[in-house]
Amino acid sequence: MISLFLPGAILISVLLYFNKSKIVNYTLVVFYALFLLTFAVYQSFHLNSIELGYFKSDGLGILLLLTLSAVTIPALFHGYRYIATHDESKKSRGLFFAAMTMLITAIGAAYLSNHIAVTWIFVEITTLCASVLIYHHRTTAALEGVWKYVFICAISITFVFIGILFLSLSLKQAGVEDLSFDALEKNYAQLNPFWLKFAFLFIFTGFTAKLGLVPMYTAGIDAKDKAPAPAGALFSSVLMNLGFVGIYRFYAIVARTEILPWANTIILIAAFLSIFVATVYMTRIKNIKRMFAYSSIEHMGLVMLGLAAGGIGVYAAILHIVLHSFVKPSLFFQFNQVYRVYQSKSIYDVGNYFKYNKAGAIALLLGFISCTAMPPSGLFVSEFMIFQSLFESHHLIILFVVLLLLTMIIWGFGSNIFKLLFTPPISIDETKIPKISAWESASQYILLAIAVYLAYNPPAQFVHLTKDAVNLLPQ
Amino acid sequence: MTDILLIMFAMTLLYMSIANRLLTYIRILVFQGFLLFGVTFLELSHINVTNLVLILLETVVFKALAVPLFLNRVIKHNGITRVAEPFLPNFVSLIIITLIIVITIVLSNSIKDINLDKTFFVVALSTLFTGLYIISTRRKIITHVMGYLVIENGVFILSLAVGNEMPMLVNLGIMLDIFASVLILGVFFNKIGDVLNDPDVNQLRNLKD
Numbered sequence: 018m019i020s021l022f023l024p025g026a027i028l029i030s031v032l033l034y035f036n037k038s039k040i041v042n043y044t045l046v047v048f049y050a051l052f053l054l055t056f057a058v059y060q061s062f063h064l065n066s067i068e069l070g071y072f073k074s075d076g077l078g079i080l081l082l083l084t085l086s087a088v089t090i091p092a093l094f095h096g097y098r099y100i101a102t103h104d105e106s107k108k109s110r111g112l113f114f115a116a117m118t119m120l121i122t123a124i125g126a127a128y129l130s131n132h133i134a135v136t137w138i139f140v141e142i143t144t145l146c147a148s149v150l151i152y153h154h155r156t157t158a159a160l161e162g163v164w165k166y167v168f169i170c171a172i173s174i175t176f177v178f179i180g181i182l183f184l185s186l187s188l189k190q191a192g193v194e195d196l197s198f199d200a201l202e203k204n205y206a207q208l209n210p211f212w213l214k215f216a217f218l219f220i221f222t223g224f225t226a227k228l229g230l231v232p233m234y235t236a237g238i239d240a241k242d243k244a245p246a247p248a249g250a251l252f253s254s255v256l257m258n259l260g261f262v263g264i265y266r267f268y269a270i271v272a273r274t275e276i277l278p279w280a281n282t283i284i285l286i287a288a289f290l291s292i293f294v295a296t297v298y299m300t301r302i303k304n305i306k307r308m309f310a311y312s313s314i315e316h317m318g319l320v321m322l323g324l325a326a327g328g329i330g331v332y333a334a335i336l337h338i339v340l341h342s343f344v345k346p347s348l349f350f351q352f353n354q355v356y357r358v359y360q361s362k363s364i365y366d367v368g369n370y371f372k373y374n375k376a377g378a379i380a381l382l383l384g385f386i387s388c389t390a391m392p393p394s395g396l397f398v399s400e401f402m403i404f405q406s407l408f409e410s411h412h413l414i415i416l417f418v419v420l421l422l423l424t425m426i427i428w429g430f431g432s433n434i435f436k437l438l439f440t441p442p443i444s445i446d447e448t449k450i451p452k453i454s455a456w457e458s459a460s461q462y463i464l465l466a467i468a469v470y471l472a473y474n475p476p477a478q479f480v481h482l483t484k485d486a487v488n489l490l491p492q
Numbered sequence: 493m494t495d496i497l498l499i500m501f502a503m504t505l506l507y508m509s510i511a512n513r514l515l516t517y518i519r520i521l522v523f524q525g526f527l528l529f530g531v532t533f534l535e536l537s538h539i540n541v542t543n544l545v546l547i548l549l550e551t552v553v554f555k556a557l558a559v560p561l562f563l564n565r566v567i568k569h570n571g572i573t574r575v576a577e578p579f580l581p582n583f584v585s586l587i588i589i590t591l592i593i594v595i596t597i598v599l600s601n602s603i604k605d606i607n608l609d610k611t612f613f614v615v616a617l618s619t620l621f622t623g624l625y626i627i628s629t630r631r632k633i634i635t636h637v638m639g640y641l642v643i644e645n646g647v648f649i650l651s652l653a654v655g656n657e658m659p660m661l662v663n664l665g666i667m668l669d670i671f672a673s674v675l676i677l678g679v680f681f682n683k684i685g686d687v688l689n690d691p692d693v694n695q696l697r698n699l700k701d
Contacts, residue, residue: 134660134664137664138667141667141668141671145671148675164633167675167676168636171675174668175647175668178664178665178668179620179647181664182647182653182661185654185658186605186653186654189657194657209605211603
């Protein structure tokens, strides 16, 4: 069905861009959300089917595609609220929704891609769409954000390409010219390990820009800060998953070769440094939106720790990445309303949120609990399993230090969130505060509830898909 | 013959490290475009003609003419001063670039792979690192863009090394070239030039924690 989905989605984006009528615009957006959902469900009934030669709906792809369509619906709804409250021109509204739908389409197609070059092309397209969204406000700060994002993403995309070139060098010996993941997996024994090391290094570094790990994480932070919150929600969840897919699919090939321990060391170092960097910033950060962005860096670090530790850690990593995609967007969506109350992102200007928007304040509190993986949260389950896998693989020192760092993150995160929720703000003109309907927080509750449900009482189909994704690695 | 062209390419890197004026950088980029044209013409003999013509057109029309002309226009249009303003003295740059080339030669000598054309590997890798070096040691945003273009050229050379077996990869490289250059140069550099006068990276330091 992807041969139907891709042209259809592109057509919708183009129509959104050129259309000036409000009603047609929103009808198209609703239609797109339904279209994506239908596509995801249809694909999930056709597991492991190959389409157009380059797309394969395997467990990992379907799992993340379903997550994507679940996050898309509230993202588009909050996009609608965002546009409605910002009094946008017709042109910028059209461009916003066209870029959103195109971004989601590219992410979805990249999840299902079974060919490393096709993944690479769709990653390029996401950079393009994301840059349009970051520059939505046309301010100097947004320009700075978009410039950094485009430049760093261009370099990292070049790195991935260099990695692909080294991979083809490593294939030369085997006499294979097909770069699909299936063909690579079949011929893993003939890959030249020396070139494969180079390839892994470059591909890993390149995808860290999307995944949000050290060394290329910086661009993503500015992007999530400057983009409108609904777009930021997508950047810090489903777009990060795209980086994970890129690394994971290639890692599945590397895991069959002799360089696996070496690759694991690289991942461990990058993951540990990411958590460290996130801790350093989270304990002193004053911009709420950037704090959420750094929290994503921390979670991706944990995911990669689980992957490198192996064993149950791989299952936990995939579970974590799915649950995180439900938890983090809900915080970003809620932030949109926080900003409407205070007109500021700085922690110094906000406070006493419970007084102005009760439903939103509870959503924020629950989001905080979920995000820091305190027990009722779904992330608690996956984080616990990641720590277990670190323990089992004898990475005790890393485990100990990471636990320490996570405690500091909870402190930093908590002190800011509690300031926002309970401490009265220094100076605020209460007459200017808009009344915000409790319904706007409904999607946040639903997303957080899904995360809890999937973690504590996973449906059989969900477990099956996750296991299918884990089975990409040699057991 | 290919080797001679590639060695000349490596020499342009050394020249770039001591170049002072932006115009010199642009001229070097033009020259590199023509060198790449020559290398492509000599090297890719086994692929079909239409594809070869496409690749050759990309090197000449895009790399050697369109992008440099555009850079020139941007510099004139925004009234950017003509000096590259490196953070380090040129002499140090020269030594560092030389070291990069020497290290890649040593590295390539440690590789025992008969499938590898070492000249391609050395020139591609040293071009890549020179580009990164230029990005990190120049003050103007436009020199960052030029550093990125140098990286692209390095990647292009590397893709030529496997071009006969997998022409698809060369095409992908061309796509990357055009995509990134249009995105970086066309849309945003124009914008940055309009918003900030004499763009300097120091003016893009407001987003931080």
